[in-house]
Amino acid sequence: MPYPAKLSPTAILEEARRQLEDGGAEALTMRTLAEALQVRPSSLYRHYPDRAALLAALEDHAVSALHTALVQASSDQSGRAALEAAAHAYLEYARVHPHLYGLLLAPKPPYVAGPGPGKDLWNFVLERVEAITGQRDDTAAAVAVWAFLHGFAVLERSGQFGASGPRGGFERGLSALIDGLSARRG
Template sequence: MADRLAQIVAAARELLETQGPEAVSMRRIADRLGIRAPSLYKHLPDKAAVESALQAEGLAGLAEALEAAEAGRRDGPALSALAAAYRQFALEHPHLYRLTSDRPLARDALPPGLEARAVAPLLRAVGGDIDVARAVWAFAHGMVLLELDGRFPPGTDLTGAWLAGTTAFAVPRHPLTT
């Protein structure tokens, strides 16, 4: 039973990654697996459940990428390494990235602890400050979307822009005074 669910999610992900979100339908997943569409409903009740499973895969993949960047960092700021890993994951998996980050996150369907695992490397890099972590994520998300949408002029030094952004967040913060 678990094997069939994994096959369904893998087929859905292949459709998503190769053909985009429009290609992910119960009928197309079933066709890819060589089964009848009603058989899918024994494992996942609807397309929303398929998308939730894909969001979990996207979040797990991003967590793995960030953990690897954190573990493999030899020198340089941790935030820059995490930003580079985030960007690379999004650019390598644009449809999965968008499904995971551009829609409401199906938190109830996520494996326990997955969301916390995905944010943990960033929280460590910013000294546990959740507000700064959210601001960094918003910066990274915006940069990725602009890049995926081709909104930067040709020849733009995006690596330099990423470095400038992560460097700005790494500047010591002082409380505002009146």
């Protein structure tokens, strides 16, 4: 197979995203990706040094897409309504893109977030929380929101709610969380 000039990191990432969404991370290999792009596997390594680098790029894509979904859902609202809209968008993203969301669940060593998609998403959550608590850079409150959203998404994803489902637990928990954060405003 020839090395086509049109092979780019973007084209590779888009096909990798499609394969990931169709079959999960386990189904994504450099060989299947190369076959779909009609190139030799070695051609991919010119753009991504290994599968781990490709998965890292897909994770950045997932974080950016999640951030975009949260921004779009809450852009025309403020305060409580904006945080509620963003929370619902978070859960919807996890439901609609389970394999991309799954990349966010992979264990990672602790690190200091530098500029990039993860930091942008975190800053967005901090801004939504600040509108509720009135406290700038309220990391403790942002962690509480993040943990609630993430925990609910993981429990739902793993089937832990059983056949009866969460029965309004998301709404009740979100409301209680925001009420608690609002009480700190005083």
